[in-house]
Each structure stands twice: as C-alpha cells, then as structure tokens.
Amino acid sequence: MTYGHAGAAIARIGTADKTIVDTVAVGVGAGTPAFSPDGQFLYTANQGDTGIRGVVEVRTSDMTLTRTADCGERYISNLAVTPNGDYVVGATNYGLVYLDARTFTPADTVLPKGSGYVALHPNGDTLYLAQRRQLYVLGPKNR
Amino acid sequence: MRVSTTGPVVVALVVVGICLYGAGCSPISGNKPPETPTVVCPDTVVAGARVAVHVSAIDPESDSVAFQLQWNDSVTGWFSYTASGETVVIYHTLEDTGVVRVKARAKDKENASAWSAELPIAVAPPGPAHPDSICDTLPLVDEYVSSCAVSPTGDYLYVAYASSESITPVRLADRTREPSFSVGDPGWNLVVSPDGRHLYMTVHNDSFVDVIRTADRTLEARVPVGLGAYGLCVTPDGQYVWVAVYEQYRLEVIRTSDNTVSDTIGTFSPWGPCTSGSVPPVITRT
Numbered sequence: 001m002t003y004g005h006a007g008a009a010i011a012r013i014g015t016a017d018k019t020i021v022d023t024v025a026v027g028v029g030a031g032t033p034a035f036s037p038d039g040q041f042l043y044t045a046n047q048g049d050t051g052i053r054g055v056v057e058v059r060t061s062d063m064t065l066t067r068t069a070d071c072g073e074r075y076i077s078n079l080a081v082t083p084n085g086d087y088v089v090g091a092t093n094y095g096l097v098y099l100d101a102r103t104f105t106p107a108d109t110v111l112p113k114g115s116g117y118v119a120l121h122p123n124g125d126t127l128y129l130a131q132r133r134q135l136y137v138l139g140p141k142n143r
Numbered sequence: 144m145r146v147s148t149t150g151p152v153v154v155a156l157v158v159v160g161i162c163l164y165g166a167g168c169s170p171i172s173g174n175k176p177p178e179t180p181t182v183v184c185p186d187t188v189v190a191g192a193r194v195a196v197h198v199s200a201i202d203p204e205s206d207s208v209a210f211q212l213q214w215n216d217s218v219t220g221w222f223s224y225t226a227s228g229e230t231v232v233i234y235h236t237l238e239d240t241g242v243v244r245v246k247a248r249a250k251d252k253e254n255a256s257a258w259s260a261e262l263p264i265a266v267a268p269p270g271p272a273h274p275d276s277i278c279d280t281l282p283l284v285d286e287y288v289s290s291c292a293v294s295p296t297g298d299y300l301y302v303a304y305a306s307s308e309s310i311t312p313v314r315l316a317d318r319t320r321e322p323s324f325s326v327g328d329p330g331w332n333l334v335v336s337p338d339g340r341h342l343y344m345t346v347h348n349d350s351f352v353d354v355i356r357t358a359d360r361t362l363e364a365r366v367p368v369g370l371g372a373y374g375l376c377v378t379p380d381g382q383y384v385w386v387a388v389y390e391q392y393r394l395e396v397i398r399t400s401d402n403t404v405s406d407t408i409g410t411f412s413p414w415g416p417c418t419s420g421s422v423p424p425v426i427t428r429t
Contacts, residue, residue, distance in 0.1 A: 008414075010425070011411065011413075011425045012425075013394070013408060013425060018396070018406050018408045019408070020408075020409075020411070030414070031414065031415060032332075032374050032414065032415025032416075032417055033415065033417045034417065035417060035418075035419040039419040042417070042419070060419070078290075082273055086273060087273045089273075096275070098273065098275060100189055102187065102189070102267055103185070103187045103188060103189055103192075103267065105185070105188070105189075105192075110275050110277075112277075115287065115288075116288055117288045117289070117290050117291045117302075118291075119291050119292055119293045119300060120274075120293065121293055121297055121315065122293065122295055122296075122297045123297060124273075124274075125274060126274055126315070127274035127275075128291065128293065128300050128313075130283060130288045130291040130300075130302045131283070131288060132283070132285060132286060132287050132288060133282065133283055133284070133285050134280055134281070134282065134283055135280065135281040135282075135283050135300075135302065135313060135320070136277050136279075136280055137277070137278055137279035137280065137281070137318060138274040138275055138276055138277050138278065139274050139276050139278040140273055140274050140275070140276065
C-alpha cells in the first residue's frame with residue numbers, strides 16, 4: 001500500500017455517460033473516501049508528508065473542499081462515518097481517532113495502537129477495528 | 144510558548160507616573176504601547192473542550208509583551224511576558240453551551256494596547272454516544288490486515304490480509320470467529336454486495352477481481368481486469384462493481400449479472416472509488 005501520491009484529487013463520475021464530471025484537489029496522498037449518510041459531504045484521509053496530514057471534507061454538490069482536520073502524526077488507513085453523521089472515525093497507527101462532524105476537530109484517540117482497518121456496523125452502534133492478530137469490538141459510551 | 148489559565152498568574156504592574164493602562168495612554172516616558180493584538184481561535188467547540196487562543200502583538204520598541212483576555216465580561220489576569228511578535232497559546236476550557244466572545248489586549252512594561260475586536264466562539268453541547276469503548280476482542284490471523292468490510296445486512300464482518308490468502312469471517316450476532324477460508328490469493332480490498340451474498344476482492348499484484356459466494360465461501364468467478372487493481376465498491380443496487388486500476392489509469396466497471404467488465408473509464412490513475420446513490424467519486428493520484 002503506497003500512499004503519498006502528489007496532487008491527489010477526487011473526481012466525480014457521471015454514471016450515465018461514464019465520464020468525469022469535475023474534480024477537486026485534496027492535497028497529497030488521499031485515500032478512499034467515505035460519504036456522510038445524506039451524501040452531502042465526503043471525507044478522505046490525506047496522508048501526505050507535507051502540509052496537513054489528516055482528514056479532508058468535500059461538499060459534493062459543487063465538489064468544494066470545505067474543511068480540513070489536522071490529525072498530527074497519525075497515519076490514517078481508512079475512514080468510516082457513523083450512520084447518523086455525527087462522527088468520522090479513522091483507523092490510524094496510533095489507534096482510532098474520532099472527528100466530531102460539527103466542529104471537525106479530532107477528539108480522543110482511542111487505544112489500541114497499531115495499524116488497522118475500521119468498519120462500522122450498519123446500525124452505527126458497533127465499530128470493528130481489525131489489526132494484526134486481533135479484532136477489537138467497540139461499543140458506545142457517552143462522551 | 145504555552146500559558147495556561149488554570150495556573151495562577153500574577154504579574155506585577157509597574158505603573159510609571161500617572162499613566163493608566165488602556166488605549167490612548169500617553170506616557171511621560173515616550174514609550175509607545177504594543178499594537179492591538181492579533182487573536183486567532185476556533186469558531187466552534189464542544190462544551191468541555193479546551194480552547195486554544197493564539198495571540199501575538201508587536202511592540203514598537205520591541206519590548207516584551209504580556210497579554211490579557213476577556214471572556215464575555217470576565218477579564219483574566221495578565222499572562223507572562225514574551226518576546227514582541229511571538230505567538231502565545233492560551234488555553235481555556237469552556238463548559239457552558241452558547242456563544243462566548245473573547246478579545247485580548249497587550250502591554251509592555253509601561254503601557255497597554257487597545258482591546259482587539261471580539262471573536263465569537265460557539266460552544267456546542269457534547270456529542271451523542273458513539274462506539275469508542277472496547278467491549279470485546281477476537282483473535283485474527285497473525286498477518287497485517289489489508290481491509291475489512293461489514294455486510295450491509297449486518298450479519299458478518301470479513302477480514303482480508305496483506306500477505307495471507309486467508310479471509311476471516313466473523314459472525315456479528317454472537318461475535319464468533321468462524322474458520323478462515325481461502326480462494327487462492329491475498330486480497331487488497333474487499334467489499335460485500337448489498338444483499339450480503341457475494342464478496343468482491345481485488346488481489347495483490349495481479350489482474351483480476353475475485354467474486355466469492357458467501358453461502359459456501361467458494362470462488363464463483365474470477366473477473367480479469369487490468370494489472371494494478373486496488374480499490375473497489377459496489378453500487379447500491381448491487382448491479383455494478385467499480386474497480387480502480389491505478390497502473391492502467393482507468394476504472395473498470397464489472398456487471399454483476401454476468402461478472403464481466405462492461406465499461407472502462409478514465410485516463411487518470413484512480414485509487415479508491417466510493418459510491419453514494421448513483422454517483423461514485425474516485426480518488427485520483429495524478
């Protein structure tokens with residue numbers, strides 16, 4: 001897996017004629033995006049060695065970069081958005097990072113450390129972090 | 144330099160002559176006050192979160208400067224002196240929801256600047272509960288995970304590994320790991336069809352997408368695509384699988400009814416497609 005490509009962008013594709021409709025630059029080394037439940041925003045992890053390393057938000061109606069969240073040294077493998085749209089969750093080499101979608105600032109990083117991959121149950125109540133040798137099941141806790 | 148409002152800060156105010164601290168002060172010594180500070184802070188925070196306020200000010204004589212903040216009607220003490228022009232980060236915890244206004248002023252050893260313009264900070268209530276508490280662990284294969292996916296039906300989680308041909312299914316209802324299985328090659332990315340009946344998986348360093356039947360965990364089809372297939376997604380109706388073939392600078396669209404490539408798109412180098420409704424955006428790297 002080789003992130004860190006220069007000049008990454010998100011392209012929107014029309015399914016009818018299978019052509020690129022428009023694109024938006026999102027920095028360096030963007031990963032696979034995840035949508036907000038209403039489809040109005042998408043989020044991608046920016047993995048660049050320069051500039052912001054964190055999460056980028058794009059408004060899908062006009063493909064405009066709207067917000068960025070600097071996640072420091074965390075290297076984000078992938079993202080998931082809770083079904084209610086309240087949180088964007090990233091699997092990082094420092095554990096999980098939660099972004100409150102309202103403020104778009106990183107909240108606590110939740111252990112365990114180590115690279116992994118995150119997935120949410122469709123009901124949003126349970127989150128799974130798959131790491132080498134271990135699958136962590138996380139449930140809700142009031143913040 | 145960081146200064147916390149939580150610790151006591153006592154600054155001796157050295158008043159020269161009869162000059163009072165405040166805007167427009169005309170000191171006897173001829174010393175000019177610092178310029179009005181520049182203040183940077185977030186416009187929205189969650190109640191209980193620590194807010195970082197960045198302040199800086201230039202002193203005409205390059206004297207050291209100290210800062211004072213006003214939160215709504217509450218004025219803080221003066222914080223420690225720092226070099227002219229240096230940015231100081233002052234932390235403060237906002238507990239109550241609503242809008243809080245903050246402003247700052249600076250002083251050198253003799254005179255204070257004017258107050259900066261007020262900046263509003265919206266303090267939102269704490270967010271709802273979300274899954275951030277570890278409640279269970281299950282063993283996986285001793286290999287790096289390349290991806291995992293939950294079936295849209297919520298029945299199973301599937302885990303693929305970077306250097307192992309194994310795929311591990313986990314039954315989610317009772318959190319039971321079932322025996323890992325293999326269809327031949329380590330997977331890059333895998334996704335589950337909307338009805339949960341098929342897995343689609345790109346394969347390391349090869350040029351096909353595996354279509355795996357979940358009922359009996361066997362390979363139903365191996366769809367040839369370009370070398371360098373990586374990310375993939377299934378359209379919400381389950382009729383197509385979009386595959387990013389980054390080394391070939393194209394997307395390939397697999398029709399799931401007969402597991403054949405029905406379209407190719409691109410002249411760019413895609414990384415990971417993702418769908419929302421009928422419109423899949425794609426990450427490119429060029």
